[in-house]
Amino acid sequence: MALVVDNADVITMDAVTGSEPVTRSIRIEDGVITEIGATVTVNDGDTVLDGRDRLVTPGLVNAHTHSWEALYKGRYDNLPLELWMLYSYPILGVDPLPEDVVRLRSLLFAIESLESGVTTIVDDVLETPGQSASQLAAVFDAYEQTGIRANVSGHVINRPFIDTLPFVTQWLPDDIVRDVRGQATVTAEEYLDYSRTAFAAHDRSAGGRLRYMLAPSAPQRCTPDLLAGATALAVEYDAECHVHVLETRTQAVTAQVDYGRTFVEYLRDIDALSPNTTFAHGIWLTDSDIDIVAEHGVCVSHNPLSNLKLGSGLAPWRTYHDKGVTLGLGTDGCSSSDTPRLLEVAKSAALVHKITDPDPETWPKVGEVLAAATTGGARSARLGETVGSLEVGKRADFLVYDLTTLAFTPRSRLDHQWVYSENGGSLEYVYVDGRCVVDHGRITTVDRDGILRELREAMPRIAEWQNKLDELNGVLHEPFARMYRESLTHPVPVNRWAG
């Protein structure tokens, strides 16, 4: 039995029609698009969805997020990354989160993603103080249940956090320096072994929908053997290797002060770049860094909402395009954006670069933004052949919008309205692998009300834990603020406050 979408307005995002809406019918069998055209085969017993007054698009791909932060939504504002991390990823006094909380957190994040049209998430799961195999399994389990497509890491930091920032140790009490430096870290070989086990247990599970991903945190947060080893292992498994690179000006200073070159040059020099590599953020890169990124086939996840909220700067959108670098779009975590709704990121990306250059020729086009939100994100996730566009042979991950809503009235340019007007209220159905996982805005695969109730009941205990950690880690606030101010006085090779 097949599913047929009959005669809808369709944005395919394929190489021919791109983001231009066209009238199409689509046939789906066993989770795969088998026909798409003016007419398709319809057999007795097929389920037919009437396409009249409906827009069908590929599912959105969130190319960078951290589900850990789902429990931190709305807690912080007006903190730059280096201070924000003190609270969102505390380093003092953290006990591992129990698996049932990890599971609930992942369910919440998947539900809100799917209900806003995000069918694929690149979830860089950062547990503090470090991830256990059972915590990782709880995330995979939640995503298997919800029906979302996901790359799940494996995030690792294996250098003492205070040594990943410039200048700060001089202002910290000796006992804290000693304590933080004394915290257990993994070796490169231990992380690679952990990852081989994770590949065996989880990679391509749930019918291929779920993948394991390598995620060395950042060049300054990992040892060179771990960065190079993770890059090589990702190539071996054709998996994504996800790395935070030059998100902030402070990181650009760190590269100059501690490494004597840019972080892109450093990663190239230690053999930690490949076509499997995706940089999260990629803001404070020089133009010649971007040449290196392009030469090595590295992709970049652009996260403008998070970058605005943390005051990080703006990735050079037009330069990346001019040099042929594949861009995806990411929400980043719910403590820095504070939403998994990728359409908000698409709208921000379409708008914010318009004030960085007076020449309108350089401004993002809606088609480019939609490509980043679909095909670009899919390519960055090593899923370019699997999802991102509506084409024969691809998995049937797609969205069905009601065109009779206020957001789509009057109907002018559907691609423009998808980015600029739609607020989530028009989304009728979400399909992943040809299976309907959201029906009229509500997830169908899990007990939404029960999960939210369980979470509400658990939240007082969780908030108490968060408040305690805020207080404990708050002693580091002033030394970190001094480090932030001090780093502003050091020159960096490029200014990305304005893209």
Ligand SMILES: [Zn+2]
């Ligand atoms: Zn991130």
